Amino acid sequence: MGKQEKIRVSAGEDLLAFIPHIVGYWPENSVVCIGMGGKALRATMRLDLPPSGTVDLDGFARVAAVQLASDLQADGCLIALFAGEDWTEPDNFPLRDLHEALQRAFAAEGLPVRDSWYVGSGHWRSVECSNPSCCPWPGRSNSTITGSFVNAEFVFRGSAVEENPRERIPKMTAVTDRAFAGKVEALRPALADGLAGTALAVNQAAVTLGAWERSLAHWPEHPDAGMSAFLAASLGNTSMRDAVMVSLADTPELALAGLFDMGFLESATARPVVPPNWFGGNQAEDYEVFLSGGRQGGVGGLSDPLDLDACGAAATFSDILLGGSAVGGGAAHPRAARPNWERMDRAEELLLFLAGSLQGPAKAPVLCLLGWIQWCRGRGTWAGTYFQASQGCQPGYKLAYLLERLLDTGFVAAWAKDQRTAWPGYRRDEFEEEAA
Structure with missing residues (x-):
């Protein structure tokens, strides 16, 4: 079989549909960071959200940034925050302090945050977008993620989103x-x-x-x-x-x-x-x-x-x-x-x-x-x-x-941080995405 064409990610719901297929499950209470090399998506990293009341958010963000920065070909990143509640009030961003800490940490590592999204229990939205015609409150339905072209393409290529490891193992x-x-x-x-x-x-x-x-x-x-x-x-x-x-x-x-x-x-x-x-x-x-x-x-x-x-x-x-x-x-x-x-x-x-x-x-x-x-x-x-x-x-x-x-x-593990040595399950040709 010849190499399949790369899936092109051109909208927020496309990128968010990409995440559960790469991670293997729908993230909950998670920070997902994706390295970017030019327009190409590179390494993906998922971390549990720090516990509520965590004081050292800068330390948490620094760990995330240092790990993603080990990919020397990355020059930027994308962030998705998966939380348990929708963001319903424009002036009350539930994870504002964490998001700002992540922006500072990634910028310090030479990986400026190019875009970020907040995914709640039923709706998602771009963190930076304030245009109600694009991102109405409390956001767009999460069904637009599961119904996106990218999700359909992954399913067509044999990928499945399964249960969380804590349930599956x-x-x-x-x-x-x-x-x-x-x-x-x-x-x-x-x-x-x-x-x-x-x-x-x-x-x-x-x-x-x-x-x-x-x-x-x-x-x-x-x-x-x-x-x-x-x-x-x-x-x-x-x-x-x-x-x-x-x-x-x-x-x-x-x-x-x-x-x-x-x-x-x-x-x-x-x-x-x-x-x-x-x-x-x-x-x-x-x-x-x-x-x-x-x-x-x-x-x-x-x-x-x-x-x-x-x-x-x-x-x-x-x-x-x-x-x-x-x-x-x-x-x-x-x-x-x-x-x-x-x-x-x-x-x-x-x-x-x-x-x-x-x-x-x-x-x-x-x-x-x-x-x-x-x-x-x-x-x-x-x-x-x-x-x-x-x-x-x-x-x-x-x-x-x-x-x-x-x-x-x-x-x-160092093997996981280098595409030349990484597990092939994370770098199969059909899953090498590219932003449009």
Whole structure:
């Protein structure tokens, strides 16, 4: 299929129709900022409105402006304020102080606000327009947004506006097959106990990453209860969990090399734990056979980290965990240029399946990894909701807590701030808009 023509945005309702399709849902109590490069629309950022009574609106606005200014090709911006009430009185702009703070902050970053809109519960209007023939009070009906040409064009091209992540994620991760989840939970504790003392043994780490690799390579074939229980149990060790994250974004070989380069790997264990029934029920299967791919159906292909060129692997490992944001570079400290987004998209589906097979504290790391994928994509609301859900399953789950704090400070994964490395779901050709 040839590249589709860009949709041209020429009116306020067109631009406002663009927002829910890019964000994925109709924003509520939100500030949406869109970078502009000439007439072209660039990065889109959504933030929760600051709580009523917030004193430091300039600080809030500064965080928004600095993040959008990381796109060096942007030279201006657009702002849409989605609030819970209509703006009914011309002299009583409900978000005046916030709007003025945003104007100052974006101007200071070289991104002057070219236009802005206020979207209430039933009506929208341009903030700057006082012409009653163009913007009658309390504004134009929100139905003009959903009925616009741009919205129709997005729908025609297959885009859909769905529920808010706070409503969707609990449904997406809920247990639907309780019998299967019961089998997983029956197997998981023993596997977790077996991995507790050997998770970072060199052969155990290779087997664990191989299990994840097999499950990813065979997706959309669902792992059985034994494999699902093993994958869930493997996330109990935090270093191994981090290695799984790196493996999902890049390769298991890099994950092993990173563990080795950081000095985390330990001597081989005599009997590595393997997923039940992986080798026809033979728990004593020699891991060397598995690593060499010598048994039909095995994964194979994972190298001994001692044979890998591990120079700089620790820096790349850390860079991936921080969404491409670690300090480094150069031959001695290679940077993770971009993740393998196709792998991460499949990993998301696998993790959603696992989340729907688990309950209680064992579900926390899976939800956290789903949030991390969304954070790497630059989808803060999705990420934050997953991090909160993770902590709901296991209060104080540390990685989810730390990543949520990063979100709260406005820290955005570097991959998401550069169009050359950003998730393709945010820069598909048919969604590259251009203002007329």
